[in-house]
Amino acid sequence: MRILTVNHNDAGQRLDKFLSKAVKGLPMSLMYKFIRTKKIKRNRARTEPSVMLCEGDEIQLFIKDEFFASPEEDTGALSRIRPKIEAVYEDENILLVHKRPGVLVHEDDEAQDNTLIMHIKAYLAQKGEYDPTSEQSFAPALCNRIDRNTGGIVIAAKNAEALRVMNQKIRDDEVRKFYYCIVHGELPRREDTLRAYLRKDSLHNQVEVTDTPLHGSKDIITKYRVIASRGGNSLLEVELVTGRTHQIRAHLSHIGHPLLGDGKYGINRADAQAGYKYQALYARKLIFNFKDDDGALGYLKGREVVLPDDAVWFYDDFFTRDIPSDPSYKVQPRREQKDGRVVSTKTSTHSKSYPSTKGAGCSHTRSGKQGHNSSSAPRGNGRGRRGRP
Secondary structure (H helix, E strand, O other): OEEEEOOOOOOOOEHHHHHHHHOOOOOHHHHHHHHHOOOEEEOOEOOOOOOEOOOOOEEEEOOOHHHHOOOOOOHHHHHHOOOOOOEEEEOOOEEEEEEOOOOOOOOOOOOOOOOHHHHHHHHHHHHOOOOHHHOOOOOOEEOOOOOOOOEEEEEEEOOHHHHHHHHHHHHOOOEEEEEEEEEEOOOOOOEEEEEEEEEEEOOOOEEEEEOOOOOOOEEEEEEEEEEEEEOOEEEEEEEEOOOOOOHHHHHHHHOOOOEOOOOOOOOOHHHHHOOOOOOOEEEEEEEEOOOOOOOOOHHHOOOEEEOOHHHOOOHHHHHHOOOOOOOOOOOOOEEEOOOOOEEEOOOOOOOOEOOOOOOOOOOOEOOOOOOOOOOOOOOOOOOOOOOOO
């Protein structure tokens, strides 16, 4: 028999969630069977998978030792890594860091240690704020994520309570997120609220945006404000009201104004030649618009965290350098077809048609503001395959 004592970071979660992290070698099916047959108990009494744990609870496990033999995180790596962290705000519960473009937020097959979350763990471990050997089910975690080639502010939670509260605040739309970006073309309104529907294609790590709902799609809301227009391009401040995958990139492409450098939802050959090899998008500002000041993070209510303009790599460039504009980005009249698809009544002589993709509403052209119903694009060049906006 083994006994696991619930600590502060373990408390407040379901028993089955705790066990899935604390006993990684135990299959879920066996875990539920062992709880049902009383081989797993809480405080020496029969329990249920859904019971919420309290600090000090004891979990008795009458199971074989082999279930506890699972690969553990290489704690030595946390001492070997020299953390590269740009903290823009920090307290005892959360850490807000400035992620540079090109940095992965989580590990993949190619990068295990050189990720933002590993550098955050190393940073906290070396400060004495995180000891992986004393934790059973918690590790510092990110509350939001952005694409590899998008820079900006990322929120990390230092403890389990902060993680639960911040994640709930984000789900309840109590954290406002603002971005800077450069798009092709000049938008017809100085500011607007865009509404559409987004469906994710996980296989190809891309999304499609439509004006009407499709099976599996979710509604999206994107607000923008034009800061300046210059040389046929526009610098925008965008508020991400709903935080869907690639939302800003796909939504602006959908209305005919893809981001400079975006090879997934635009054609970026000319942009790359001008130095824009990945999307000109930056998560610049967060506002903690909490409804009340209760709870572990209530002190953040009304707080605003913002990066200076010169921290955004393309901001000064927009005003000081002539960035070539692609003449194919022109707003065209549109008409509705009987099946609900939206197509242009005419196309520009410079328009470039994308190959159709699985599930797309129609072919995607760069000929108009809303000259199509779907913003699903070809697989592109592999840039920015992870993250959210």
